[in-house]
Amino acid sequence: MAAKPMADARQVFALTGAGMVAKTTGADLIFPRSSLMRNRALKGNRLDIWPVFKPLVEADVLINMPVAKHHSLSVLTLGMKNWIGGVDGSRWSLHQDINQSIVDLAQYFKPSGTLIDAIRTMTRNGPSGGSTSDVQTKNTLILSSDPVAADARAALLFDRRPEQIGFIR
Numbered sequence: 711m712a713a714k715p716m717a718d719a720r721q722v723f724a725l726t727g728a729g730m731v732a733k734t735t736g737a738d739l740i741f742p743r744s745s746l747m748r749n750r751a752l753k754g755n756r757l758d759i760w761p762v763f764k765p766l767v768e769a770d771v772l773i774n775m776p777v778a779k780h781h782s783l784s785v786l787t788l789g790m791k792n793w794i795g796g797v798d799g800s801r802w803s804l805h806q807d808i809n810q811s812i813v814d815l816a817q818y819f820k821p822s823g824t825l826i827d828a829i830r831t832m833t834r835n836g837p838s839g840g841s842t843s844d845v846q847t848k849n850t851l852i853l854s855s856d857p858v859a860a861d862a863r864a865a866l867l868f869d870r871r872p873e874q875i876g877f878i879r
Contacts, residue, residue, distance in 0.1 A: 754814025761798035774821040778828040780836035788861040789824040790816040809876035826852040
């Protein structure tokens with residue numbers, strides 16, 4: 711199962727090899743679609759009732775697995791920001807006060823763990839990138855049961871203090 715990526719999920723799974731792994735292992739891939747969204751009371755400071763990807767709420771174990779990268783609005787995309795892919799609704803609205811939206815979603819979702827992939831990081835022109843020169847090899851994975859701690863540690867890989875990142879602060 712995966713959250714809603716910027717590109718079509720089927721294409722992403724095909725390009726990354728996740729589709730082949732699922733086929734080989736018998737795993738089910740659940741593609742995000744409107745019929746799997748349910749309005750939930752997020753009870754956030756900014757986000758109150760919002761459409762959430764139902765399988766994320768119903769999962770026995772929830773592991774957040776973001777790829778660390780630059781983001782033009784939130785400075786970085788890490789574990790807490792990754793939850794924007796787990797909801798539907800107005801992207802424009804989510805981005806109006808992106809740091810508070812990220813915090814509201816991070817308070818709602820309760821992952822068992824956050825595994826930040828910082829093997830290769832996009833250091834500028836994110837989230838979709840400009841060129842391979844925007845990518846640096848860091849060869850790092852960060853695993854924590856505390857998503858804020860994971861994001862704070864990952865910020866250091868980008869030469870940022872955690873308090874410089876609005877959603878971490």
